Amino acid sequence: MSDPVWAIAIHGGSGPSYKDDYSDVSSSMKKILEAARRDLRKGASALDVVQEAVHELEDSGLHIAGRGSSPNTKGKWEQDAAIMDGSNRRAGAVAAIQGYKNPVDCARAVMKHSQHILLSGKGAEKFLKKRDLKTIGNPHGYYRPIISDASYDDGTHGTVGAVALDSEGRLASATSTGGLTNKPPGRISDSAQIGSGTWADERVAVSCTGQGEYFMRVNAASDVSARIRYTRSDLENATACVLEEISLLGGQGGLIAIDRLGRVAMPFNTSIMKRGFATWRDEFDVKVF
Ligand code: ASP
Numbered sequence: 445m446s447d448p449v450w451a452i453a454i455h456g457g458s459g460p461s462y463k464d465d466y467s468d469v470s471s472s473m474k475k476i477l478e479a480a481r482r483d484l485r486k487g488a489s490a491l492d493v494v495q496e497a498v499h500e501l502e503d504s505g506l507h508i509a510g511r512g513s514s515p516n517t518k519g520k521w522e523q524d525a526a527i528m529d530g531s532n533r534r535a536g537a538v539a540a541i542q543g544y545k546n547p548v549d550c551a552r553a554v555m556k557h558s559q560h561i562l563l564s565g566k567g568a569e570k571f572l573k574k575r576d577l578k579t580i581g582n583p584h585g586y587y588r589p590i591i592s593d594a595s596y597d598d599g600t601h602g603t604v605g606a607v608a609l610d611s612e613g614r615l616a617s618a619t620s621t622g623g624l625t626n627k628p629p630g631r632i633s634d635s636a637q638i639g640s641g642t643w644a645d646e647r648v649a650v651s652c653t654g655q656g657e658y659f660m661r662v663n664a665a666s667d668v669s670a671r672i673r674y675t676r677s678d679l680e681n682a683t684a685c686v687l688e689e690i691s692l693l694g695g696q697g698g699l700i701a702i703d704r705l706g707r708v709a710m711p712f713n714t715s716i717m718k719r720g721f722a723t724w725r726d727e728f729d730v731k732v733f
Contacts (some may be wrong), residue, residue: 448611449724450484451706452477454497456507456699456718457602458653462591466718468731469506472527473720473730477501480608481722490608490616491529491650498525498548498618501604505588507601507718510546510604513622518629521583522634523547523622526553526562530615530644538572538627539564539636545578548620552579553634561638565630591625603635605651607702611724615649615704617642617665624656634659639666647672647704650677653717654690654697662689668701683709683728 456469475596479500480493501518502510514519517726525547526537536555539562544550553575554563563571591602603621610616619635619642632655633642643665659665664686671682680698683701690697691713698712700719710720720730 447724449706450609450611451702451708451721451723452484452493452497452606452608452715453700453702453708453710454480454501454604454606455653455698455700455710456501456604457509458600458696458712458717461647461715465724469718469732472504472506473718477720477722477728477730479568481484481728482618484608484610486587487611490610491527492616493608493610493728494616495527495548495552495616497606498604498620499546501582502548502620506590507604508590508625509604509620509622511586511588513587514589514591515587516623516627516629516631519589520629521622523620524630525551525586525618525620526636526642527551527618527639528616528638528642528644530617530649531647535561535638537562537636537638537642538568541565541568541572543569543579543583544572548618549577551618561642562636564632575732594598605642605655606652607649607700609649609702609706611682611706613648615644615702617644617649617651619651635650639663641665643669645669648701650699650701652697652699654714655695658690658693658695659697661693662686663692664685664699668699672703679703679707679709683711685714687711698706
């Protein structure tokens with residue numbers, strides 16, 4: 445019997461390079477990929493694996509998401525996240541929420557317990573209070589912004605995300621972000637928006653990173669699936685075409701994607717995109733540049 449096909453890819457954001465040595469990032473991402481690989485080999489669902497990987501990326505404090513996020517122009521940390529199960533197209537997302545340690549867990553709670561997909565701000569926080577989710581008492585004590593003095597105009601951004609195919613052929617995607625540095629209060633990213641920054645269906649799972657406004661204008665994540673479906677493109681071509689649309693508008697970023705055959709694509713047009721993948725074929729790699 446042949447080995448079950450599975451694959452996982454993760455990203456820790458794209459953008460300009462902000463330090464010389466990324467060895468801490470690489471070793472953290474390797475550990476996260478190793479855990480995901482172990483779980484996928486044991487038959488875990490793609491949905492659980494992408495949630496767990498993003499949760500760990502958020503906690504690492506090495507990306508502009510979760511612990512490493514920067515505050516908005518009012519000094520508040522507003523977080524966005526989304527998760528999608530490609531096997532049934534169920535999805536959950538949160539936007540501009542404050543006070544929760546793991547936005548991806550909040551997105552999963554919305555998916556599980558709400559008839560709606562995207563909850564934002566105070567309404568989302570009220571909904572989440574009833575769930576068993578970790579909160580942050582003192583944001584200034586918890587967050588350790590990895591970039592504190594950059595501006596939106598610098599194009600500085602960072603997000604974390606994961607896409608996976610499990611041994612039962614199910615695809616899933618999750619994305620979480622602290623958003624653009626120096627964003628105004630209430631600004632919502634593509635990451636939280638199903639179709640723009642996060643997408644999974646029966647043919648592909650996609651998680652984007654970059655200047656969200658461009659990804660929204662291109663509806664980037666679900667456009668990868670549309671291109672595969674309507675033009676019979678392969679994954680590499682479909683993701684390259686979507687990134688080209690973003691580049692033509694002047695936008696910067698990248699995306700990770702896995703298709704139902706376990707093929708992986710990770711194109712980007714920025715100086716760096718922290719990224720890694722592992723597959724059932726014993727492929728395993730983490731790269732920054
Ligand atoms: N897309 C995110 C946003 O616009 C940032 C990022 O991916 O780096 O907030």
